[in-house]
Structures are given as structure tokens and as C-alpha cells.
Amino acid sequence: MAPRTDVAARSALTRRRVLQAAVDLADREGLPALTMRRLAQDLDVEAMSLYHHVANKEAVLDGVVEVVVGEIVGAVAGVGPDAAVDWRGALRARILTARRVLLRHPWAPAVIETRTAMNAEVIGYFDGLLGILRAGGFSYDLAHHAMHALGSRALGFTRELFAPADPETGGEEAMAMLEQLADVYPHLAGMLADTAHRDDGVLGWCDDQAEFEFALDLLLDGLDRRLARG
Amino acid sequence: MAPRTDVAARSALTRRRVLQAAVDLADREGLPALTMRRLAQDLDVEAMSLYHHVANKEAVLDGVVEVVVGEIVGAVAGVGPDAAVDWRGALRARILTARRVLLRHPWAPAVIETRTAMNAEVIGYFDGLLGILRAGGFSYDLAHHAMHALGSRALGFTRELFAPADPETGGEEAMAMLEQLADVYPHLAGMLADTAHRDDGVLGWCDDQAEFEFALDLLLDGLDRRLARG
DNA sequence: CGGGCCTCCTTACGCTGTACGGGTCGCTCC
């Protein structure tokens, strides 16, 4: 077999490149496609070669979170009002920006929730959020509670329970089932009936962005009141 | 090899028994231990035999969620005040009861979040919650928003981002790192310093139950205000 | 009593992450 033609051209293989390739792969083909062999293939390399730049697959997952959160940190820099004047607006803007980034990486929330240790990017992001709250007059204690209350929302996502199966069929059959079982599930059936004649109809009824903002504002309201109360 | 000694004695193998064994296994040895082979072994059977009672592993996971939520539904029956008098107390009691059940199955939240379709138990549970809100005077629309805002909290859990590695070492090193990087992460370092001299010290500083209730009450407050506002 | 069905077992395949050992390059130092 031909000897390696040009070492330098490809030997740019580095931790950074591995992680970026992992993110790209997940973006293109979904999280299940992110295997060590497939990742290596994308980098034109054998699977075992990856282990010279990352300890194991866990480290890869840690790394992709680092990359994605890094993207967020880059995106939120300088957006939104001055925290000292309007902490609430500043926080809101930052979180919605984070959400916009995560919408480009739909698989990322699932990975983030499996992580156990923070990395520098994440710590930096949270430090920034904390800074906003402090500038707004929060005590450390209340700020701490606030971060817990926001939870994953602070990073711009909420994992929906029992998410949409597939956009078309899923809703229809659930709807039909509920109609038949209207006496067993009266309130759900009622809600469905109520919502049905309001907007377009089937389960386009859940506007993720609207629900996210509703819940976020609910929390911000609550925090504002706790803050005012002292 | 000896012919089967007593078919009847073990042939109680049934979907229910399989799912219950799966729950028990996960309780005892954690989610990673829940493999088809290991599960079969616990039931004194070969792996492939399971496939006569469940379609595949996904169906097993669907099933264990069904079992756990069934446990919740059983536990919440009849607890809390009358919803027509005190929707908020009723909702709160129900959710905290659900949480108590889930604390017995620490692996369950992770499984629930991977599910894509609801089962009858889950639908029934949410119908009950909806009933409480309706009795409290919520419009279908506001109730719908409320369920989304509660999210997984409605089932009694919140997945903490970057959960505790292990109780002892994890906190210490994070603490030391933060102290060293006090100029890079001023707010986190400040919060840590503030909290440190308040209670016992290291990262027993996050009381999960207290944080859960804080966030829950924040949301209930907000919903109450939205309700009053009409 | 005979056929079919329901259960269960056996075997095997493709996939995963990764341990281990060897080969090849470029740099450094005598």
C-alpha cells in the first residue's frame, strides 16, 4: 500500500479538531452516529488514533459540551441591556441567545444532562449569569436559589417530557385516542377540544418558543418579587 | 441436561413480571446494569425469552416508566386538600408526593427524559393535574401553559446540570479551584465564600429538597398571579 | 390422537468502546 503521501496535510489532528468534528458529526447525523469509529472516519484516521487526543468517549462528550457552551459564551457577549440598569432584561436576553445557539445543536441538551462535571466554559457562563444577578442587587443566597430554579433554562433549553414522536402521524393518533377516552381523561380531552377550535388544529398546538418564554418570564417575575421583598 | 423440573413454578414469566424485575434491577444496581441479558438472568431465563413479552429494549424502558408512574399515581391518590378549595395546596402536595416516589428510583428521571411517547399511566397523571388546575379556576389555555412551565417538575423531579460527581472529593477540588481562580470567576468565588461561612462548609451547600420547593413555589406564585390577573 | 401454538432456548451477527503491541516519523543530544 502506498506510504502516507503527505503527513503534514492531515496531521493537524488535535483535540480541538476532534471535538469540532464530533460536533459537526452530531449536527449532521444525530447523536447516535457519534461513535468513535465514525468520528475517526470523518477525520480520515483510525479509531484508536483518537485516543491520543482524548482519554475516552466520555472525554469526547465533555469536549463537545465545552465547544457548544463556548459557542454560547461567544454569542452572548455584549448582547442585552446593562445589568446594573435592567438585570431582568440582561438575563432574559442572554438566556434567549443561548437558546438560539442550542437550537442549532438539537442533540446537545441530551448530552449536557448526562455530564457530571463542569468545564471552564460552563463555569464562565454561570459566573456571568451570577454577575448579572449581583449587579441587579441579588444577595448571593437569592442568586444561588435563582440559578437552581432556572436549572437547564439558564443554558437555554428545557427538555420536554414525552417529546413529539414525529411531526405528522404522532399528533393525530394521540388526538383520536383522547377523543375516544374522553370519559377517562376528561380534562385532557377538554383542553384538546378547547385548543382545537382556537388555532390551526392538530398538535402544532405547542409553540416551543412561546412556552419557553412563558415559563422564563414566570420565573423572572417570581425572582423580581423575591428581590423586592428583600 | 436435566429436563425442566417444574414449568408452572417459573413460567409466571409475564410482561408485568419482566417490567417489575427491570425496576428492581435498576433500583439495586443502577441503570447501566439494566441489560437484556442481566434482566433475563434475574428472571432465571435466557435473554431471548424476554422478547416474547416485550418487543425490544425500548419497550422495556417504556414499561419501567409505566410502572414507576403507576407507583406515583397510587401514591398521590387522596393526598392533599380539595382542589376546588385550594388548588395550589393540592398541586403542591401531589407534586411533592411524586417527588418522594421518584427519590426511591433515582435512575428514573433519566429514563423518563428519553421517552418519546406517553403511556396510559402518564396521561392519567397529567389529566389529574389538569383537573386540579381546572377546579382552581384555570382556563384551558393557562393550564396548558402551566403544565409546560412546570415541565418535569410536574412529575416530581428536576435534573440538575452537572450533578455531584461523588459526595466527598468532588466538592473539595471544585472549591479549591474556584478559590485559585477568584479573579477569573469573581461571582462564583464570592458566592462560595459567602455560603461557606454560613452553614457547615463544603458542598453540602445545595439542599436539593429546599431548592426544589423554592423553584416550585416560585412557579406556583407566578401562576397564581396570572390566574388572578384573568 | 394429532396438529398447531405459545414459550423458551441456542446460535450467531453486527455493532459498540477500548486494551495491547508494534511501526514510523521527526526532534534532540552526544
Next chain:
DNA sequence: GGAGCGACCCGTACAGCGTAAGGAGGCCCG
């Protein structure tokens, strides 16, 4: 300048995973 060395990469192999395919035994119904 050549010998050593460390960084990088490859090939092979293994255990474990979910599960497809086919065969064997006991049960019920005709």
C-alpha cells in the same frame, strides 16, 4: 551524523451490547 526517544498512528482483538433466525418442548383444541 547517527542513535535514541517520544509523539503519533495503525492493526488486531476482546468483551459486552441488542436482537434476528430457527429449533425444541409442553399445552390446548379439534
